[in-house]
Amino acid sequence: xxxxxxxxxxxxxxxxxxxxxxxxxxxxxxxxxxxxxxxxxxxxxxxxxxxxxxxxxxxxxxxxxxxxxxxxxxxxxxxxxx
Amino acid sequence: xxxxxxxxxxxxxxxxxxxxxxxxxxxxxxxxxxxxxxxxxxxxxxxxxxxxxxxxxxxxxxxxxxxxxxxxxxxxxxxxxxxxxxxxxxxxxxxxxxxxxxxxxxxxxxxxxxxxxxxxxxxxxxxxxxxxxxxxxxxxxxxxxxxxxxxxxxxxxxxxxxxxxxxxxxxxxxxxxxxxxxxxxxxxxxxxxxxxxxxxxxxxxxxxxxxxxxxxxxxxxxxxxxxxxxxxxxxxxxxxxxxxxxxxxxxxxxxxxxxxxxxxxxxxxxxx
Numbered sequence: 001x002x003x004x005x006x007x008x009x010x011x012x013x014x015x016x017x018x019x020x021x022x023x024x025x026x027x028x029x030x031x032x033x034x035x036x037x038x039x040x041x042x043x044x045x046x047x048x049x050x051x052x053x054x055x056x057x058x059x060x061x062x063x064x065x066x067x068x069x070x071x072x073x074x075x076x077x078x079x080x081x082x
Numbered sequence: 083x084x085x086x087x088x089x090x091x092x093x094x095x096x097x098x099x100x101x102x103x104x105x106x107x108x109x110x111x112x113x114x115x116x117x118x119x120x121x122x123x124x125x126x127x128x129x130x131x132x133x134x135x136x137x138x139x140x141x142x143x144x145x146x147x148x149x150x151x152x153x154x155x156x157x158x159x160x161x162x163x164x165x166x167x168x169x170x171x172x173x174x175x176x177x178x179x180x181x182x183x184x185x186x187x188x189x190x191x192x193x194x195x196x197x198x199x200x201x202x203x204x205x206x207x208x209x210x211x212x213x214x215x216x217x218x219x220x221x222x223x224x225x226x227x228x229x230x231x232x233x234x235x236x237x238x239x240x241x242x243x244x245x246x247x248x249x250x251x252x253x254x255x256x257x258x259x260x261x262x263x264x265x266x267x268x269x270x271x272x273x274x275x276x277x278x279x280x281x282x283x284x285x286x287x288x289x290x291x292x293x294x295x296x297x298x299x300x301x302x303x304x305x306x307x308x309x310x311x312x313x314x315x316x317x318x319x320x321x322x323x324x325x326x327x328x329x330x331x332x333x334x335x336x337x338x339x340x341x342x343x344x345x346x347x348x349x350x351x352x353x354x
Contacts, residue, residue, distance in 0.1 A: 016276075016341060016343065016350070017273070017275075017276040018273075018276070018302045018305075025346075049297060052292070052293070052301065053292060053339070053352075055353075058352050059352070060291075060352070060353060060354045074350075077273075077301060077302045078250065078273075078293070078300075078302060079271045079272065079273040079276055079277065079278050079301045079302055079303065080248070080249060080250040080253070080271050080273065080293075080299070080300050080301035080302075080303060081248055081271055081273045081301065081303030081312075082156050082158055082159055082160045082246050082247050082248035082271060082272065082313070
């Protein structure tokens with residue numbers, strides 16, 4: 001039987017555009033392994049409907065994706081004007 | 083066209099054809115400005131209006147642009163600046179699409195919106211502006227809203243589409259119609275100090291992927307509005323993308339999104 005152990009890992013969170021207001025531009029926080037982007041978004045307190053695009057290490061991703069040690073999570077709001 | 087060729091050779095000075103010589107040739111030979119310009123460029127004579135494009139665009143590139151047909155969907159903030167840029171660039175045919183007329187709240191950012199056109203259709207202002215800037219550009223003005231149902235007809239024979247829309251559901255429809263027709267789509271959108279741009283090449287569904295499951299018609303622009311400089315910046319980048327896609331040079335933003343944050347002057351390019 002394989003034994004999984006959880007460990008702490010730093011995740012860098014970058015917020016863009018209006019998501020920065022009253023929050024931060026960039027922050028590194030320590031989370032337990034197995035965490036998803038969605039849990040981090042909840043931890044920061046951003047309503048999910050305010051987020052449109054999610055990137056992990058500069059690549060398009062989903063809030064459901066598991067994050068790895070040292071990952072950078074970047075969050076963008078919807079931009080739709082013309 | 084032998085006589086026209088000889089005429090252009092005789093009228094060119096140091097390989098340059100003036101606007102007045104073009105007008106005289108168009109009248110004398112009863113051909114369009116576009117055809118005069120193509121004939122001149124084929125004889126390695128540059129119409130003076132394109133002189134400063136030299137070394138950035140070759141004679142061949144300029145001919146390709148003059149033989150191109152692009153559509154601009156939405157003639158407001160982004161669309162107005164796109165139209166301005168592409169008319170000066172020398173795109174041979176533009177189909178401009180918008181159902182709306184100008185309102186006072188367009189004056190803060192829409193280059194086609196001036197006091198004298200308030201209440202007038204945006205596509206008619208676009209047509210008038212294009213003709214004033216560059217009579218070589220053929221214009222098809224469609225005063226109707228783009229949709230999945232009528233989009234295929236609107237985009238017939240178009241080589242590149244530029245997104246100047248102001249709402250997300252129609253953008254998704256535009257993306258899917260362009261994908262089905264195999265037409266590259268240059269997407270741009272703005273909100274407050276922020277803007278984004280990407281290029282959806284044939285076979286891709288980038289617009290659907292970036293907006294799918296979005297609730298509501300709008301994004302952050304609903305709360306932030308749009309100031310003068312945001313459409314000017316993003317539309318210029320869209321015009322540059324269209325130019326590159328048409329002449330096949332450089333690296334376009336296929337599967338990449340460029341984000342601009344003009345508040346903090348930051349730029350990010352991310353992989354889609």
